Amino acid sequence: GRYTRLFEIVDSRGIADLDDALLEADQPELYRSLHNAISSLSSIETIQNLSKEEAIQRATIFSEIFFSRLCEIAGSDDTLAASRSDSVQAASSWLKIVLRLLYGTLESDSGTGTAATVIGHGSSESDSEYQQYRLILLIYSFTRALVRAFAADGLNEEAARIVKEYRISKKLTELAVGLSRRSDNHDAEYHVSICAEIAIAWALRQNRLLFETEGTTNTSQAPDKRANEICAWAFSNPLMREALNINQYRDIEYFNKERFEAFISLLPAFAWIDSIQDETKGKEWKEYLSWKEVAEILREKAIATGYRTGTMLEYMASIAQT
Secondary structure (H helix, E strand, O other): OHHHHHHHHHOOOOOOOHHHHHHHHHOHHHHHHHHHHHHHHHOOOOOOOOOHHHHHHHHHHHHHHHHHHHHHHHOOOOOOHHHHHHHHHHHHHHHHHHHHHHOOOOOOOOOOOOHHHHHOOOOOOOHHHHHHHHHHHHHHHHHHHHHHHOHHHOOHHHHHHHHHHOOHHHHHHHHHHHHHOOOOOOOHHHHHHHHHHHHHHHHOOOOOOOEOOOOOEOOOOOHHHHHHHHHHHHOOOHHHHHHOOOEEEOOEEEOOHHHHHHHHHHHHHHHHHHOOOHHHOOOHHHHHHHHHHHHHHHHHHHHHOOOEHHHHHHHHHHHHOO
């Protein structure tokens, strides 16, 4: 039975989370492939005897294996194997392009729109902050690729449920926190955990919202209207509400200042990632700058409204109509 499999897996080690351990015992191949994907993604720059390009190829292969296994387990029985394979391969190919940009082995056609510029490497950011920021973008990219992999099964909008059910978000957040412990900054672990939660929640949004998975954004839309859409979505989506620590005090609902500022500071980089396409390279930098303007609007209005969700929603709706 499952407890026998659990005993074989755990052996003499302790169990921090019984439900988590039982899930792994039920699906050992799935979680082994997830572990391989996470390990290979987090060691692209540190793995020995492989060039960076080879390490990216290795991480892409392990990610594709995980995507394929998860789609087989959680996907529809009616999905054609060839269609599912095409979706998984397309998602993995996109992830590889993103990884090559994030690790500097592929230059964007726009020149200035490189990952180093987006992340802020070479500016006032310390090397550890740069590494932490790129780690969050790595988690975001992996989760977005996972959503793409479900295209053939028609489960894009079910991705949040599947990720929660199989505790994938928990594994990714644990990865981020574990890697942040290597830093001498004691606040880094908490900050990285917050950013990982936010990245996963935003990555799992429904594709019809704000901009499509294919990276096509409505750049002609006024920044105020786009900012209003983000607020309406963020304050109603269960995952993002939890990530933003929305709470009530004396019958007034508030959102957490630190978490909201982390969210809006990441938005431009997330938009840059979503705009990356092999056939439309060079567009990324435009998207990044466009979303920086949206982020600044959100930052200013959050301060003006005292981080109260109701007041913020009313304020954003009113300026979006003008």
